[in-house]
Amino acid sequence: QVQLVESGGGVVQPGRSLRLSCAASGFSFGRYGMHWVRQAPGKGLEWVAVIWYDGSRNYLADSVKGRFTISRDNSKNTLYLQMNSQRAEDTAMYYCARDSQPRDPRSGPTFDYWGQGTLVTVSS
Amino acid sequence: QSVLTQPPSVSAAPGQRVTISCSGSSSNIGNNYVSWYQQLPGTAPKLLIYDNNKRPSGIPDRFSGSKSGTSATLGITGLQTGDEADYYCGTWDSSLSAGVFGGGTKVTVL
Numbered sequence: 001q002v003q004l005v006e007s008g009g010g011v012v013q014p015g016r017s018l019r020l021s022c023a024a025s026g027f028s029f030g031r032y033g034m035h036w037v038r039q040a041p042g043k044g045l046e047w048v049a050v051i052w053y054d055g056s057r058n059y060l061a062d063s064v065k066g067r068f069t070i071s072r073d074n075s076k077n078t079l080y081l082q083m084n085s086q087r088a089e090d091t092a093m094y095y096c097a098r099d100s101q102p103r104d105p106r107s108g109p110t111f112d113y114w115g116q117g118t119l120v121t122v123s124s
Numbered sequence: 125q126s127v128l129t130q131p132p133s134v135s136a137a138p139g140q141r142v143t144i145s146c147s148g149s150s151s152n153i154g155n156n157y158v159s160w161y162q163q164l165p166g167t168a169p170k171l172l173i174y175d176n177n178k179r180p181s182g183i184p185d186r187f188s189g190s191k192s193g194t195s196a197t198l199g200i201t202g203l204q205t206g207d208e209a210d211y212y213c214g215t216w217d218s219s220l221s222a223g224v225f226g227g228g229t230k231v232t233v234l
Contacts, residue, residue, distance in 0.1 A: 035223065037169075044126065045161070045169065045212050047223030061222050095168055101175075108157025108215045109223055112180065114168040 002026040002113045004096050009118030012086050022079040022096030022115055030054070030074035033099035035109060036081050038092035039117075046092070049081065050105050059106075064090075086122045093117040127152060128213055128226035135232040140203050144229045146196040146213030152224055156216045158196040160189055163210045163228075172211075173198060205233050 008020040022034070036048040049070040051058040058070050069082040079096050099105050100112035129147040136142045146158065158176050161169040171180055173189035176196065188199045196213055213226040 037223075037225075044210075044228040045163075045214070045225040047214070047225060050223060059221050059223075062220070100171075105223075106156075106216050106218065106221075108159065108175070110157070110159050110171065110174040111161070111169070111214070112171050112174070114170070116168055 002098070004098065004113055004115035006094060006096055006115040006118035009094065009120045011121045011123060013124050014086060014088060014122055016086055017082070017084045018086065018120060020081040020083065020094055020096075020118055020120070022081075024077045024079065024098075027098070029072075029077040031102075033101075033105045033109070034072060034079045035097045035099060035105075035111060036070060036079075037095045037097055037111065037114075038090075039095070040089075040092040043092075047109075048094070050099070050109065051079070052105075083120070086120075088122050091120060091122045093119050126227040127217055127220070127224040128215070130211075130213060130226035130229045132227070133230045133232065135234055136203050137234045138203055138205065141199065141201045142203060142231060143200075144198040144211055144213075144231070146198070146226050148194050148196075148215070148224075150194055151219035152194075152215050152217040153191065153196055154194040155218060158189070158191055158213055158215045160187075160196075160198045161212045161214065162207075163212065165209070169212065200231070203231075203233055207231055208233050 097111035
């Protein structure tokens with residue numbers, strides 16, 4: 001069965017870095033676009049980033065552009081989110097999600113499988 | 125402030141029907157597919173509707189989706205206590221070059 005397992009969350013000081021990982025199993029990882037979505041405590045969902053199935057293209061939300069990088073290693077079935085220059089407003093549960101559609105995500109992503117999330121807290 | 129606008133809450137009695145609106149613009153809903161997600165307390169979101177009106181396998185036909193112009197709607201019929209959750213619409217915004225979600229709607233079963 002499809003499984004997405006995030007890891008790497010924790011408490012980090014403002015201005016420091018953290019790298020999240022999302023280990024995928026149960027499907028052909030290299031055939032699907034992947035996303036990061038976050039949710040601040042008590043708040044709604046916020047899309048963070050997408051990476052194409054082959055890693056050839058990616059997009060980031062304006063709120064993290066220039067600070068975060070999305071990448072993937074299809075040989076390891078793993079998605080990453082490198083978070084630099086962290087701010088208090090980055091505090092959130094971070095979910096990785098698979099895009100189910102075999103088309104350009106820019107026509108409307110479909111998040112059919114989600115991980116359980118990993119919590120990132122930015123605090124001094 | 126979310127790019128997509130949803131009502132903060134809706135409520136109805138068991139067995140009744142509720143609808144949740146999701147309002148956007150030509151740069152998002154007007155020209156891209158919409159999906160809907162259910163998030164039960166303390167859990168990850170779950171896909172309910174994709175491509176405006178399609179249901180993944182396992183999602184009961186009590187849940188339906190539609191889109192007209194720059195707005196989309198999620199309908200839930202035969203409301204059950206287990207439907208109490210937060211519901212989100214989502215799509216892509218071509219002007220922002222980013223995925224976007226609505227602010228979420230809390231469904232309460234009276």
